[in-house]
Amino acid sequence: MSALVIFGLLTVLMLTGMPISIALGLTVLTFLFTMTSVPIEAVALKLFTGIEKFEIMAIPFFILAGNFLTHGGVAKRMINFASSMVGHWYGGLGLAGVIACALFAAVSGSSPATVVAIGAILLPAMVKAGFPKNFGAGVITTSGALGILIPPSIVMVMYAVATNSSVGALFMAGVIPGLMLAGFLGFTTFYRAKKFDYPRQPKATGAQRFKAFRDSVWGLLLIVVVMGGIYTGIFTPTEAAAMSAVYAFIVAVFVYKDMSLKDVPKVLLNSASMSAMLLYIITNAVMFSFILTNENIPQSLADWMLAQGMGAIVFLLIVNVLLLVAGNFMEPSSIVLIFAPILFPMAMKLGIDPIHFGIIMVVNMEVGMCHPPVGLNLYVASGITKMGITELTIAVWPWLLTMLVFLILVTYVPMISTWLPHMMGLM
């Protein structure tokens, strides 16, 4: 009963278009004032203590690191590197797009920014080289979403916070699925390019490749700083995030010289504002899940599900459908923060691995970024390609279908996600 009231109220409030954080907060307050005996003081305290966890503080640091390197110059270097390696294959520039997107997205941490940065530079070049426009648009729109699967990933930190999982294990778990999905998208690109006989680029010389690698390696080392630091135990995930922010600052200002010192305050301000928005959602989502737990809702849902005799296979299918639908309305962070606390206890009762479940959620978020009506990647891609949403949706479908096939694979083959963290002794 209270579950219905809570979710009903939340849905109505969200549909008015108010910020998701405010909708969550008002739902909690309304419920507290009218239906329960939880002291209101407990809520005021939660407003502060809700984000008083050191793990959460990785988020602002990763955003800051990403913003330092979200620059056209960095995107150009990664495209150069990728196209010098694979440009001579079928669909070479398209394949280079997949790789450049994967690299840039991992470093910048933002899918829409990846689509814009890589797309703005690569798409005109692809059109000039003789690729149809919708081919390039399809590649970039979908590959831009790779960033939330390849560590460091902010959405994974959100999941770790919402379910008390290990950030390090999640990051490690994302590596193989991330590379696999890039491979899948690359294969679709290659296959279609070969089928339609799209142009290829001349093969780059060893010297050109080395130069392109040397130019882009500074940005790529960010991933090494984070993953190496966490895995060897030199840093905690949050410390690794802070170190990567300092590293990104040094690379952007002193190595690449893409920005000067006087641009730094602006980057700091933008990062602070973006992090504050996410931290604000987290605060209110923490209150929301506090209420849910207090009312025993996730527990009773889990019991109900077991009583229906639902198994892991059916449950995961429902989870995927539910998340894909939610992906139509909300952006990844909010979905993870709202749904993880509800779905996680059920998944645990069915014996699903927490890390595997996290990867399933993250892959769902990726698919959600790329399909209408709300896929953010589609919108920004529409902006840079000057194509309509409908036209883009058609352009995207071969890759979107590839992602869905990959989603099914990741959902029902836990090994893909859990093998690497197991090998590394992280879980």
Next chain:
Amino acid sequence: MKWLDRLEEIFITFLIAAATLVIFVAVVHRYASGLHLGAVQDWLLTIHMSWAQELCIILFVWMAKFGAAYGVRQGVHVGVDVLVNRLPADKRRIMIFVALGAGVLFTAIVAILGARMVWENGLAYVTLSTLGLDTGDHYEGPTTPDLEWPTWAVYLAVPLGSSLMCFRFIQVLMTFYKTGDLPHHDHGHVDGLDEVEPLEVQVGHKS
């Protein structure tokens, strides 16, 4: 109100920079003090950075509360706008008023709740005793574990930040009422794209 805008921006810029620096220095210190550097090592070992995590959390919580207010006037807070954007203009206008009103309401309630919490957690005691008045039932309030700062001072971020956020929502509401404009944030903005030279490709080359 220009001064308030500017102050808000400088404040949150400072907070994120300070937090980054604190953790950076703490990590460097942890490893540097393990090196055999003679007197320098002795000196490093006398410094304790165990409070760094706590300070970082406090800085970021303050950044979150004030940054959220800054975010309101930048239009950073995202909502579900699928339905609203399909409404006819006049109904859409009403929904936007409702949504902004909800922002005003929520932040105002939080500001009041937060202020009460801070008052009862030590601000009352401090105020009354400073003024030389009877402190009554009020107590000094707890302190934070590492830095031993009074928690009421730390929690002050909630009422102050939320009041500012409420004020920002009212500002946005007024502007929307007068001009029909809403702040809009571009989530896909990338700097330096204009400066980048186009990628060189070979045209129509087939093998």
